[in-house]
Amino acid sequence: MKAVSLTPERMTADERHAAFWLAGVFSLRMLGLFMILPVFALYAEHLRGNTPALAGLAIGIYGFSQALFQIPFGFLSDRHGRKRIIYIGLLVFALGSVVAALADSIWGVILGRALQGGGAVSAAVMALAADLTREEHRTKVMAVIGVTIGLSFAVSMILGPALNGWIGVPGIFWLTALFAVLSMGVVRLLVPEPPAARIHHDAEPVAAQFGRVLFDGQLLRLNFGIFILHLLLTATFVAIPLALRDAGLASAQHWEVYLPVLLLSMAIMAPFVILAEKYRRLKTVFLGAVLALALAEFGLLNLHATVLEMAALLLVFFSAFNLLEATLPSLIAKMAPADAKGTAMGIYSSSQFLGAFAGGALGGWLRGLLGLKGVFAFTTLAALAWLVVAWTMANPRYLSSYTLKVGDLDDAQAQLLAQQLNKVRGVAEAVVVATEGVAYLKVDRNILDEPALQHLVAAS
Known part of the structure; x- marks a missing residue:
């Protein structure tokens, strides 16, 4: 087998573009969800049928539907295609934003917020990012997305009150719907097409591992x-x-x-x-x-x-x-x-x-x-x-996560390679997934014997 470099090549242009634009999709969606957080309690006082309990429910209900649908959306993207499921999720999110913008009662906003959360594309976007990046760069891509989500939250806490004084909470919901439509355009026009949808144990849930x-x-x-x-x-x-x-x-x-x-x-x-x-x-x-x-x-x-x-x-x-x-x-x-x-x-x-x-x-x-x-x-x-x-x-x-492409192996070869990898100094845990041709490792980089790891993977 061809040797796998442990000091990999730089990310390709397609990998950088995928990381940047998918981080943008996350950012626009998180902005839409969080911009109302610092302003909604005051706005809710003017809605028909409002009570403090219902105002709190309107703020938090998106979390329930998000938790309910995000993992199923990820599984559906494995079967029906990443981009198709992301489009559906963003469309549901936009619809929820419009419902909330048009609502004059607290129950209308609750319905809109629940629909926003129902557009739960997080797992599908992460899986698409994994499809578009090589194993050795995946951690960097996920880190870029994670940092972007954090920045989006901070920006939303500042933008929410500022925009509220300009366009009001209904205007924020309309802007959120626009963000969702723009995100669909980004996915369609700027995110590369994945060669194929595959299961990635390091980037998406796997049903057999839930227990x-x-x-x-x-x-x-x-x-x-x-x-x-x-x-x-x-x-x-x-x-x-x-x-x-x-x-x-x-x-x-x-x-x-x-x-x-x-x-x-x-x-x-x-x-x-x-x-x-x-x-x-x-x-x-x-x-x-x-x-x-x-x-x-x-x-x-x-x-x-x-x-x-x-x-x-x-x-x-x-x-x-x-x-x-x-x-x-x-x-x-x-x-x-x-x-x-x-x-x-x-x-x-x-x-x-x-x-x-x-x-x-x-x-x-x-x-x-x-x-x-x-x-x-x-x-x-x-x-x-x-x-x-x-x-x-x-x-x-x-320990750090470490992923290596090991090529086509049967189950017996994968098990043997995992045993050998576990004996390398600095490797705390190694699992080889034959169906992916990938070794997933936990390593202590301070003491990792990279030449031994390189030799072992190259010789497998």
């Missing part, structure tokens, strides 16, 4: 973590816009709080990410960030009478939130079985969206029952519960 991933104790802790993180985010923003208004800040000026808070929080986060990964203090940094979330929520419980108090506490909240949002996927990648990263990430994403649903629904219900203090008391207790669960998390192994 071992769902019942892995360490992964369960991380799935609980992302559930609570997005529960906290959504529940907090059921209350924060109202608290800022009650403190005397007009809704059109809320961006003046969010902009400096988000920029400073990103600057604060960066050194902690370096400390966690480079200096291998991941669990310590992780626990510190969860504790910071709990303290921020406790602070909001007691100090939400002035804009300055809330701005300071939101800075703590978003510094911790951004840090955890960056480190949780890294922990999933470290702790998932080598050949089940895609399945682990699919379940993780579903947990994230269910958290958003629970945060909106419970946060709205508690606001109607107990007021803003009831919401912040709930989020404080939720963060403390996460701290207890996270404390029992095992120290992560500082």
